[in-house]
Amino acid sequence: MTADSLDPVIHAPARLRIVATLAALPDGASLSFTRLQDMLELTPGNLITHLRKLEDAGYLTSETSGNGRASRTSIALTRQGRAALDTYTNALRDLLDGL
């Protein structure tokens, strides 16, 4: 097994941290964009780009409520995203065992 076998959507520092942070929430819970940004200390633009990649892969969903300055975006890991993190973690464990 090589590093190529790791899910490339998750196998990037920022996206790995995003998915691991959201996975620490209970099933079905979502986190606001601002809290996630505070926790990960990423710039808004950087965070948005990584969230898009994860959303395109079906690993998370985002929902916006309100308008203008009062708008709030909430992000949640999907079942598919949680399963992908489990698969990634198992693949990483196998890879490290083989090193």
Add this chain to the structure above:
Amino acid sequence: MPGTHDIDQTPKADDGDGLDPREAARLLAQTEREARREFNLTPPWIATAMAAVILVAYGALWLSTRGQHPYQGPSLGVVGLVYAAVAVSIAVSVKVYRRATAGVSGPSVRQQQAEGVAIVVSFVLGSPVLQGALKHYGASDAIVYGVIPAAAPLIIVGTTTLGIAASKADWPQFGAALAVVIAGVVAAFVGPSGAWLAAGIGLFIAVLGYAAADALRRRRVPLRA
């Protein structure tokens, strides 16, 4: 992403090229630990502080009533100290809860709020109603101001929490709630002054035990680099 169109979207996005698996494992473990700590409603320091407050408050109640014949109840000063300790504990708990759940939404948050309401209602109503009824029917001060206020909250709140923990399969919480119920049962049979001591020691052990079990559970990570 909807709602974020007004934010700069020209990032310096990193990708996984060159990310060493060992570094990825370290990053994953560290992020999980930090996230669990951020979302933790009962951090170890607050549980330890609560246990100390419980021991001091119940110890003061026991010392205040020890050797009373007939039993008259704790002094007003001690009762004031206990109320102050309860008020501070509630204020700190609310602050920690708000910090941990800031930005978090969804069914799990609503469930936690409902659980909190159930526990508060059982605490606020359970013992005073029993005390009022017993006083009304002529029970002695030893029962009304000793055994019942020491033992009843533990049994009532403990069984409420036991049900909540069982429904979530939260075994550390289940064990702590069971210990609280047992302490309440013991407190009911050791006399009006001894009831405060039994309740205090039981609560102290339950809170510290829960904090230790919860800390161990949260420290477990899926892999270590």
